[in-house]
Amino acid sequence: MKTAGDLLHISGDMTEAAKSLDQKLLDLLGRNARMSVTELAGKLKLARSTVQARIEKLERNGTIAGYTLKHGVVPGRAVSAHVSIRVRPNGQGDVERKLAKLDGVRTLYSTSGLHDLIAIVAAASTAKLDETIDAIRAIDGVTETVSAILLSTKLER
Known part of the structure; x- marks a missing residue:
């Protein structure tokens, strides 16, 4: 299983892997916002803690707001x-x-x-x-x- 540390550079900049993970996570939530973190982790083949950390980051930066995806802010979809x-x-x-x-x-x-x-x-x-x-x-x-x-x-x- 990949961890959050595997996805980020020491500098804190997002890697392509992290951006891709965020996109996959948002795609899954866009289809079913009620999916549990455990289900998401299983579909993404990642540790539950990694998925939870990415969700919290997306909540903090405003990409996920009330579990409605905002138009135009999906990473990788400019x-x-x-x-x-x-x-x-x-x-x-x-x-x-x-x-x-x-x-x-x-x-x-x-x-x-x-x-x-x-x-x-x-x-x-x-x-x-x-x-x-x-x-x-x-x-x-x-x-x-x-x-x-x-x-x-x-x-x-």
Whole structure:
């Protein structure tokens, strides 16, 4: 099992391993915020104390607030976009299942109007964002996408 000491330099700077751990931890909590520290440790193959220390750090720095992930502050996900998606008739269920498997798709909404779905996509770079949007377009049943990169948050409650 890895410990917190294995993940940090003596200087206290975050290593890539620690950033990756935080991302995996936040992904798991984003899917199920009620998961116990023991369950999280098991899924991450880490000591319970290491996971507890990372959660406490994320609480202190404001990334985890009331066990709701704040948009735009997930480590390793610097660029976000709203992707409006039009789906072929009777194909929405299959498209939703395939979208749920894409790592960059953080949230998926069903909508009324011109588009059937809106995906909130997050990536480490515009190149990675582009790859995720290309993957969305490649899904059988997706007939159109319209993307808008998020520049800044003006209000979040």
